[in-house]
Amino acid sequence: xxxxxxxxxxxxxxxxxxxxxxxxxxxxxxxxxxxxxxxxxxxxxxxxxxxxxxxxxxxxxxxxxxxxxxxxxxxxxxxxxxxxxxxxxxxxxxxxxxxxxxxxxxxxxxxxxxxxxxxxxxxxxxxxxxxxxxxxxxxxxxxxxxxxxxxxxxxxxxxxxxxxxxxxxxxxxxxxxxxxxxxxxxxxxxxxxxxxxxxxxxxxxxxxxxxxxxxxxxxxxxxxxxxxxxxxxxxxxxxxxxxxxxxxxxxxxxxxxxxxxxxxxxxxxxxxxxxxxxxxxxxxxxxxxxxxxxxxxxxxxxxxxxxxxxxxxxxxxxxxxxxxxxxxxxxxxxxxxxxxxxxxxxxxxxxxxxxxxxxxxxxxxxxxxxxxxxxxxxxxxxxxxxxxxxxxxxxxxxxxxxxxxxxxxxxxxxxxxxxxxxxxxxxxxxxxxxxxxxxxxxxxxxxxxxxxxxxxxxxxxxxxxxxxxxxxxxxxxxxxxxxxxxxxxxxxxxxxxxxxxxxxxxxxxxxxxxxxxxxxxxxxxxxxxxxxxxxxxxxxxxxxxxxxxxxxxxxxxxxxxxxxxxxxxxxxxxxxxxxxxxxxxxxxxxxxxxxxxxxxxxxxxxxxxxxxxxxxxxxxxxxxxx
Numbered sequence: 001x002x003x004x005x006x007x008x009x010x011x012x013x014x015x016x017x018x019x020x021x022x023x024x025x026x027x028x029x030x031x032x033x034x035x036x037x038x039x040x041x042x043x044x045x046x047x048x049x050x051x052x053x054x055x056x057x058x059x060x061x062x063x064x065x066x067x068x069x070x071x072x073x074x075x076x077x078x079x080x081x082x083x084x085x086x087x088x089x090x091x092x093x094x095x096x097x098x099x100x101x102x103x104x105x106x107x108x109x110x111x112x113x114x115x116x117x118x119x120x121x122x123x124x125x126x127x128x129x130x131x132x133x134x135x136x137x138x139x140x141x142x143x144x145x146x147x148x149x150x151x152x153x154x155x156x157x158x159x160x161x162x163x164x165x166x167x168x169x170x171x172x173x174x175x176x177x178x179x180x181x182x183x184x185x186x187x188x189x190x191x192x193x194x195x196x197x198x199x200x201x202x203x204x205x206x207x208x209x210x211x212x213x214x215x216x217x218x219x220x221x222x223x224x225x226x227x228x229x230x231x232x233x234x235x236x237x238x239x240x241x242x243x244x245x246x247x248x249x250x251x252x253x254x255x256x257x258x259x260x261x262x263x264x265x266x267x268x269x270x271x272x273x274x275x276x277x278x279x280x281x282x283x284x285x286x287x288x289x290x291x292x293x294x295x296x297x298x299x300x301x302x303x304x305x306x307x308x309x310x311x312x313x314x315x316x317x318x319x320x321x322x323x324x325x326x327x328x329x330x331x332x333x334x335x336x337x338x339x340x341x342x343x344x345x346x347x348x349x350x351x352x353x354x355x356x357x358x359x360x361x362x363x364x365x366x367x368x369x370x371x372x373x374x375x376x377x378x379x380x381x382x383x384x385x386x387x388x389x390x391x392x393x394x395x396x397x398x399x400x401x402x403x404x405x406x407x408x409x410x411x412x413x414x415x416x417x418x419x420x421x422x423x424x425x426x427x428x429x430x431x432x433x434x435x436x437x438x439x440x441x442x443x444x445x446x447x448x449x450x451x452x453x454x455x456x457x458x459x460x461x462x463x464x465x466x467x468x469x470x471x472x473x474x475x476x477x478x479x480x481x482x483x484x485x486x487x488x489x490x491x492x493x494x495x496x497x498x499x500x501x502x503x504x505x506x507x508x509x510x511x512x513x514x515x516x517x518x519x520x521x522x523x524x525x526x527x528x529x530x531x532x533x534x535x536x537x538x539x540x541x542x543x544x545x546x547x548x549x550x551x552x553x554x555x556x557x558x559x560x561x562x563x564x565x566x567x568x569x570x571x572x573x574x575x576x577x578x579x580x581x582x583x584x585x586x587x588x589x590x591x592x593x594x595x596x597x598x599x600x601x602x603x604x605x606x607x608x609x610x611x612x613x614x615x616x617x618x619x620x621x622x623x624x625x626x
Contacts, residue, residue: 042073045097048080056096057089071096079109086111087118094123102129107164112139121152131160134170142170151183159184160191162222169224173197174206174233181213181237189218191245199229207233208268212240217275220245228262231293235272242275248283248290248312262293272301279305283312291325298332305333309341322372323357330359338363343370351375351397358384368392371420378427379404382411382434390625392417398427406433414625415440417618425450425461432463432599440625442472442618444611448595452480457561457593459490467601470621475611478595490593491529492554492586493607497599498523526551528586529609541609546586557590565591 047053056067074097079085085093090110103124130153134142146161163169172194181187199207210233219234219241225248266272283290291310298305308329325342340361354369355377364385369376375397382388391413398421413435423446431438450459459478478490526546546554557564606617 042070044076045074046078046080047083047093050083053083053085053089057085057092067096072099074100076100076102076104078104079106081106081109083109084111085109087114087116090119094120098123099126100124101126103127103131105130105132107133107135107162109133110139115139116145116148121149125152125154127153127156129158130156131162133162133164135163135168143172143176146170147176147179147183150180153184155186156184157186157188159187159189162191162193170194171197174199174203177233177237178210181211181216186215187213188215189220190216191218191220191222193222195224196226196230198227199233204229204232204265207236210236213237214240217241218243220247222247224248228265228293231297232265232269235266235269235297238273239271240275241273243278243280244273244276245280246282246290262296266297266300269301272297273303274301276303276305278307280309281312291328295328295332298329303333304336305329306336307339308333308337309339311341311343311345313345320352322352322374323354326354326357327359330357330361330364334359334361336363337361339366339368340364341366341368341370342372343368344372353377355380355384361385362387364388366390366392369396370394372396375399377401378430379408379434382413383408386411388413390415390417393421394419396421398423400424400427400430404430406430408434411435412437414438415622417442418446419444420446422447422449424448425459429462432466436465436467438466439469440622441466441468441470442474443476444472444474445476447477447479449479449481452593455562456558457565457590458494458558458596459593461595461597463597463599466599468599468605469603469624470618471599471602471605472618473605473607475609480593488592490595491589491609492592492594493527493529494554494594494596495525495527495599495602495605495607496523496596497602524551524555526554527607528589530586543607543609544586550586553587554590554594558594 047056077093077097077100079093087110132146132149134146139145150156150159161170172192174197207229216238217240219238279294281290281294297303310325310329322342322344326340329340330337351373353375354372355375358381361384365387367381367385367388367390370392371394373395374393376393377400378398379400381391386409389412398418411434413431414437416431416438417440419442423443425448428448448459448461450461452459459480473493478493479485479488480490528544528546530542530544604621
């Protein structure tokens, strides 16, 4: 079959997968390709500046005619920031692109002068998606103008209302919400960035008899404060919601008004978000009441939450809040919770032992504690989360309890990602023995402090039961015991595993040691972290793999470590503040000892003395994770 003989529909599908330049090239292949590729070129239009705006609405005339001829093919239209298109220009745009289905109106893209005087939104009644930014500081009676627009869009399914200004914002009342849903009966997702006017006592009677918006499944609100009466309204209005996003900005929180009636309001509900599966909360340090109300609803109505994300600033004077969050969420959704993500943006001086706060969560698959400064007792966590597959910890401690037993049942953990944390060798040893399915491990900016053997000069990390597909060690600092002194940092790593064959390094200061070709037999690979001066002020960090002769020398040295350590060294090699020394000083660093990492298997490994940008490599490798 010749390219020209392909059906129009297939060509149109191919066109959707190509770049703009490739589409343009395809229009010259043959006459059969010209029309479908040309139409697809016009599907998406971005009005990026006033020059393009004028080409649509004014001069030059030739371009204006082109827009009028091909405008019927535009399906997605974006009016960029600060265009300040007049209402007359907006009317011309509406008439030029009558078949638009998805519309993005960014901040100040529309002029406030005579706003709504000529434009005709009924032309765009086929719209299914609208993202509009209207600032009350720019447009008078913005709430009413917005309702006028929405009244012309009966087919709208996705609505996103945002504002740039934080001080002077649109305020939604109960009446506005009811009119919004009256005008948009097919609405499936709603995202609003507004403030709320507290419903009156008379409004409560209306709320009890409100008509539910059964089609709405995705609801997001970004607000300064919201009262319990609004939570009561949303619970009645949105019974089909499965995704809820709640952001509290600035010093906003749950309003204290009518707190005493909250219990009776929620008790009168026949249900509350019965289909809710995913909850995202973003808040300030003053938004504890948001969490309290959510937990109350979860407990009272057994809402089957599967995915929960909570990001906000933990207040320094509320150090127990993290424990309360974990206790509340894992208790209320213990039988349904599958992913839990908690992130803080403040720094604590002391780590909090939060493991005991976890309730038994048999279905929890993914746990992320980001910048929480939490101390994790690994054996207890694995016991309480038997189905855990992915564990991510940032700014914390990973250790094991005194009574950790190796007779515990094997665990199915597949991935562990630890950053900016303190990890004990005992925790890694236990992890290897208990989690035989562990395939992916990344340690970035991690301190590992362990017992130093005076007999053979090593800190042993025994992960012999672990078969890793990917191992990443970035800026990991190894120290004996608990003595954090630069002169004690160990820079020699002995990697023992059936691992990848070692690549040749073209220069002495390679940025990292990377390997991805498997070898069957077990080998000992010596890796040395180095720092070399490029100029008077700059240094280049890297790793150097010892050659066979140097590796034999290191093996022999540590076999006789007790005798060799007593031989006085002429001088101590100069050290960088992160520990590494000059690449040629590796022999003088033997005295400080080495780290021996034993693994059952390693597929691909990356070792670097700095936290390099390996995120894309890491994320790509996780595509294989079942």
